[in-house]
Amino acid sequence: MNSIIGKPIAAPPTTALAFFDATVAAGFPSPAADYIQNTIDLHxxxxxxxAATFFVRxxxxxxxDTGIVDGSILxxxxxxxxxxGDIVVAIIDGKYTVKRLRLVAGQCELHAENARANYPPLRPSEDxxxxxVVTSHIVEHVRLPGSSRAKKRSSSAP
Known part of the structure; x- marks a missing residue:
């Protein structure tokens, strides 16, 4: 992980965004309501x-395997x-890492979750x-390269 994106600040004014109070099928399409039933405040x-919430890339x-991918914002x-069992941001030897916390025989272990790689559990010392605790994560979805309508991301994007 590179850095903490921001320090805690007083809660800013929030904006309620349109929220379709229905599920979206990830398989075959199904009829859906074509009107907004509610709003959602992401904050x-x-x-x-x-005062204790941080965002980390x-x-x-x-x-x-948890859905946290390179570039996700935690x-x-x-x-x-x-x-x-919690996913945590831990500091080991002054470096940040995100892993699943496990207590094994009374000792803390930090576990990666990537079945394609053989990451050993981290068994840090007292430091x-x-x-x-990671409570959520945000993944930005961008169009795949090669699409005829692919757009370049703005340089101001996170």
Whole structure:
């Protein structure tokens, strides 16, 4: 992981966005309502403790089996107590990493989740620090190269 994107700040004014209160089929299409039934506030949905919430960009592929891919943005709550089974941002030897926290025989282990790679569990010494618990992640979907309508991403995009 490269860096923390932002420091906690006072909750900014929020904007309610259109929300279709229906599911979208990922298989064959089904008829759907063509009107907006509700709104959703992403800040309210993703940021439960504004003073302790950070956003971190992921670099690497060790957590792809959880849906966290290279470039994902993690929503990290530093106020939550990490428990075995949580995905956490940890600090080991001054470097940030995202892994699944497991307690094995009373010892903390950090596990990658990528079946295509053979990442061994990390068994850090006493200098393991849990920065926070990952509560959500954001993946930006872009058009695949080679599409006739592919657009270049703006340089101001995260």
């Amino acid at each position: 309210e949905r993703l940021v439960h403790h504004p 992921v670099a690497g592929d060790s957590m792809v 929503v990290v709550d530093a106020s939550r107590n990490a428990q075995s 393991l620090q849990i920065f926070g």
